[in-house]
Amino acid sequence: MSEAVKGSSVDIDLPLVRRARDGDYAAFEALVSRYEGKVYALAWRIAREEHDAEEVVQETFLSVVEHLSTFREDASFRTWLLRIATNAALKLLRKKRGLPMVSLEGSGTQEDDEPLPHPEFVAPWQESPADLAGRHEIRALLDEAMTALDEKHRVVFLLRDVEELSTEETAEVLGISVANVKIRLMRARLMLRERLTRVLGDKDRQAPPHRHDEVE
Numbered sequence: 001m002s003e004a005v006k007g008s009s010v011d012i013d014l015p016l017v018r019r020a021r022d023g024d025y026a027a028f029e030a031l032v033s034r035y036e037g038k039v040y041a042l043a044w045r046i047a048r049e050e051h052d053a054e055e056v057v058q059e060t061f062l063s064v065v066e067h068l069s070t071f072r073e074d075a076s077f078r079t080w081l082l083r084i085a086t087n088a089a090l091k092l093l094r095k096k097r098g099l100p101m102v103s104l105e106g107s108g109t110q111e112d113d114e115p116l117p118h119p120e121f122v123a124p125w126q127e128s129p130a131d132l133a134g135r136h137e138i139r140a141l142l143d144e145a146m147t148a149l150d151e152k153h154r155v156v157f158l159l160r161d162v163e164e165l166s167t168e169e170t171a172e173v174l175g176i177s178v179a180n181v182k183i184r185l186m187r188a189r190l191m192l193r194e195r196l197t198r199v200l201g202d203k204d205r206q207a208p209p210h211r212h213d214e215v216e
Contacts, residue, residue, distance in 0.1 A: 013077035021068050028068075032061055035078070038163070039085045045158055046089040048147060056092060060085045075172060082163065083173040086155060093151075145195040149188055156181055157188040 011017075013034070019027035036057060043056035063084050071080055146154055159170045160181065171181045 011073070011076045011078075014073065017068070017071065017073075017077050021071070028065070031064075031077075035081055036061075039081070042082065042085055042158060042163060043089045045143070045146065045162070046086070046151075046155065047093050052089075052092055052096075056085060056089045059088045059092075063088070076169070079165065079169045079172055082159065082165070086159070086173060090151065090155070141196065142192070145192050148195065149191060153184050153188040153191065156184040157192070160185050161189075 013031065016027045016031050016034075020031060039060050040053050040057050043060075044050065044053035047053055047056065060081070064081065067084075071077065146157065149157065155174065156170060159165045159173055160167065165173065167178055167181050167185075170185075171178045174181070176184075
């Protein structure tokens with residue numbers, strides 16, 4: 001679905017949200033049923049532990065219960081929910097690592113002063129991405145590659161390319177600019193492609209690494 005279509009679509013959750021806000025417990029259960037799996041999957045990809053992902057699911061929906069009355073309908077319920085889940089997962093992860101909680105928003109400035117990563121291993125893949133996509137070992141390899149990304153790039157990639165939020169929705173979830181989403185996503189994709197190419201690339205057809213600052 002294109003971003004334009006996503007942006008113009010009606011929030012299908014609003015009828016349930018409004019009923020839940022009025023105290024209809026069955027409506028709230030329906031929302032949990034609709035999004036519990038998605039929240040768990042996102043939490044697991046951030047925290048990488050089953051127990052932690054389950055804890056994030058619980059924390060997320062407890063927060064929804066507590067704050068549903070403050071939900072503003074200028075954003076979609078899904079976007080609001082994923083922001084809560086993302087923050088809960090990162091908070092848990094940083095607490096386990098003994099790190100302070102850092103805002104997802106960053107400095108608020110564009111990050112185009114940071115250089116793009118230079119591909120060091122350039123080679124065509126031995127099989128097409130379409131043929132590889134459905135294989136379990138490739139999904140495991142991608143999960144491992146995502147884990148190697150730092151948080152700000154991994155979360156953008158998860159929200160944009162895995163959860164399929166639009167660029168604007170991803171920016172709203174993270175509280176950063178659309179431009180920063182695009183920059184972080186580009187870096188994440190480049191770093192992931194480099195890591196995957198080292199495993200899946202045809203070493204016999206490897207090309208010299210390309211430098212962005214080289215004069216053609």
